[in-house]
Amino acid sequence: MLNLLPTLEGAAAVFAGGVVGGFTRWLLMREIHHPLAATFAANIAASAVIGFSVAAPGMWRTAVGVGFAGALSTLSLLARQLGEMVKAAEFPLAIKYGLGTALAAVGAAAVGVHWASVGFQ
Template sequence: MNTFLLGAAAVAAGGFVGGVARWALVRLNGNYRHPGTWAANVVGSAVLGFSLALPGILPLLVGTGFAGALSTWSTLARELGEHLKARHWAQAARSALSTAAVTVVAAYFGMVYGQRAFG
């Protein structure tokens, strides 16, 4: 199989599983989206960091496919816009800052554990 097709298949397979995982996370709290969106972005960032140490085609499957579909930055942007439109300034700031801070830390720890596991 040609390398491009193998890479595309890996991204598609990971994307499918990541999309289903995001759907499940968002639905855990009923239809209240915000905690699910936050969790999906944090876990997606940790998985992306971890995937950097994986060998072969696995970074495409796990990082680009799974973590890319699991994380949902566009939904975060929409949710922040809803807060701002409703003039919930503190909620918008808290959501934006906590997501930014925690996802950077999660990606860092993902990289650290990925390096420990796969050196």
């Protein structure tokens, strides 16, 4: 017989993390009054959380990495902002913002992995 309990636990973990992550993103967008800076902050924070969640145990990895960080990140808004910059022929800004976000996200994820390895061992 199929055991649905792990699936339901995973769904509940993603839901709970997503609610908190979505609220956190809403707060960031409300408090940081520059749209590019708010998007950047949300994506970098989410990257650090994803890096940290790599070492989290069991359902915490699902709740924090998938739910919270997934709802906190806003890659679709980043893509929209970059598209608007390209449409407006603001190529240098688009390149700086896109590459800067990508590099900072990788760095933030690395910091998250480091602190997780320190904290969970």
